[in-house]
Amino acid sequence: MLLAGALDWGVIGDNLFSDLVLGGVRLTLALTVLSMTIGGALGTVFGIMRGSRIAALRAASVGYIWLFRGTPLLVQIVFWFFALPQLWPGWAPWNGQLSPFQAGLVALSVNEGAYMTEIMRAGxxxxxxxxxxxxxxxxxxxxxxxxxxxxxxxMRVVIPPIGNEFIAMLKNSSLVSVISVSELFLVAKLQYSSTLRYLEWLLIVSIWYLALTTVASLAQAWLEQRFSRGRRPQGRSLGARVTGALERLGRDTGR
Amino acid sequence: MSERPLLEIVDVHKRFGAVEVLNGISLTVERGEVVAVLGPSGSGKSTLLRCINHLETIDGGRIVFDGRLVGYREVDGRLRPESDRRTARVRREIGMVFQRFNLFPHLTALGNVTEAPVHVLGLSRAEARERGSGLLARVGLGERLDAYPSELSGGQQQRVAIARALAMQPKLMLFDEATSALDPELVGEVLAVMRDLAADGMTMLVVTHELEFARDAARRIAFIDDGVIVEEAPPAEFFSAPRTERARAFLGRLHQR
Incomplete structure (x- = not known):
């Protein structure tokens, strides 16, 4: 056993900011931001439909949630990439197939839209x-x-659950590695498969995921604060506290 | 054309399920007139007001505001629902003040007052701000333009709500128990604004429990009970010599308090 017991920090240091890893981070971020945006738009539309006076619109919304929340995301990802061309050959102008990135984005967006519909409805x-x-x-x-x-x-009500969804999406986007989208996790997977440095590569991706989710949490706190305008003059929310702390920090360093 | 009354309510019926709330109400409001609507709780006063700007549908009769139906169009002598857009157009000219203020909590006082002029009337922000700050000054809140509703007292909120309605330059103002949700010491400041408006010639239909206001500011009292207008008279006559037994009973109950 060549590598037994030895955690090689050098591997982490060499690769944490390598072009390969940064490329994966970029794709993970792109997938997350785009699918949350599209999913948010879908959720807003279907969430409004859910409360419509027109029965057909309500039914469409319920059916959408039923289908995409009721089946595994992994199955949906594979469906959009492999099964859609089989179901409907030549449907798309380009080779009748979505690129892995496109299929992954559609799968994540449509799946997210189902959850966002419920969140928007509550909001x-x-x-x-x-x-x-x-x-x-x-x-x-x-x-x-x-x-x-x-x-x-x-918005005030939906930001906390959307923040949750965003953080979940940062991590769930790794599922599109099964259709060979080289986001952060697939980059690591390819590397540990060839070098057998499992621990090092898992640490690298975990550091990145933690960094991304930490930034997302701070952004959520800031947004909560912004959208609670007029609601809590004293600002007892997490957002208010973070913003307050940042302001104090700014003042202190400014002196 | 302008000889015609501003508001004509003709034989209006309204049911909630099996309950007949309005049972053939007819009422006419002339331009510049202040009419106070009195009556016991549950008599249909608020429902009547809400039917006028089509927050409620009606089940019979018709409501004609400034020569137009509100929320309906006439097809072969029958009333059909009107489109959202056209209904909204008529509503611009009917201001409404709610019992629970219903200010927009995410907007400042000035934001509340400029929202509809900018997005409905298409005023520029500068014009709307000028109109809005003028109106807020008129209701005594010229210093609180940037306050959010949660930072204002109930009386201040209701005055913002009145300014918000006035910013659309309505031809008719509806007041739906505008002072009922206020602490007693805050009622006066809102009534003062309403008196000022009435003195200024605004056409007003006021559902209220404030008999003193009704007596001093209204030209006419419409007394409603069980979904019909039981008695209609000038305030002096209504308060000193009510003609109907039901009006006498209503006034008697209030005086005992």
Whole structure:
């Protein structure tokens, strides 16, 4: 056993910021940000449909959640890449197949959209119906009321669960390694498979995942603070505390 | 054209399930007139107000505001639901003040007042700010433009709500128990603003429990019970010599308190 017991810090040091690893980090970030954005848009649309007066729209929303929340993400990833061309040959203009990145992005987005639909629904329900009445009484149309009055207030409620989803997505995006998208985990996998430096490479990716999730948590705290405007003048939220701490830090170093 | 009353309510019926809340109400409001709507709790006063700007649908009769139906269009003599966009257009001209204020909590006082003028009327931000800060000054809140609703007292919030409605330059203002949710010591400041508006010639339909306000500021009292208008009279007449037994009973109960 060539490597038994020996954790080689040199491997970590040499590779933590190598182009290979940074490339993986970039792809992981791109997949996460893009799929959360698309999933958020899908969730907003289906979440609004869920509360619609039109039964067909409500049914479509329920069916969407049922299908994509009820099947494994891994199955969905493989479906979009391998099974879609079989189901519907020549559907796409380019070779009838999505690239691994495209298939992975679609899978993550559509899956995320199902969870986001439920989150958005909860957020929309949290807004006092009196808000809609006030907006209507001022001559605002339904879409304008949604955009200017209801959604901004729903944001306050949905940011914590969305932060959760974002952090989950940073890690779940590693599942697209099965269709050969060379995001952070696949980079490490290819390396430990050939060098057998499992521990070192798992440490490298874990350090990166922890760094990314830490930044995401701070961003969430900041956003919570921003969207609680007018709600908590004293600011007892985590967001307020982090922002306050950062401001104090800034003041102290400024002196 | 402008000879026609601003608001004509004709034989309006409204049911919630099996409960008949409005049972054939007819009421006319002339331009510049202040009408106070009185009546016991659950008599249908608030529902009537909410039907006028179509926050509630109606099950019969018609409501004509400034020559137009609100929330309906007439097809072959029958009323059909009107589109969201056209209903919103009519609502611009009807201001409403709610019992629970319903200010937008994510916007400042000035933000509340400028929101609809900017996004509904298409005013520039500068114009809307000028109009909005003028109105907030008029209701005595010129110093609190940047305060969020949660930083204001109930009376201040309700005054912002009145300014918010006025910013649309409505032809009619509806007040739905505007002082009922306020602490007693804050009622006066809101009533003062309402009196000021009435003196200024605004057409107002006021659902209220404030008899003193109704007596001093209204030109007419409409007394509602069980979903019908039982008695309609000038305040002096209504308060000193109510014609109906039900009005006498209502006033008697209030005086005992």
């Amino acid at each position: 929309l329900l949290s807004v006092d119906p009196g808000q809609v009445e006030a907006a209507k009484s001022l001559g605002m149309t339904g879409p304008l009321t949604m955009r200017r009055i209801v959604l901004p207030q729903a």
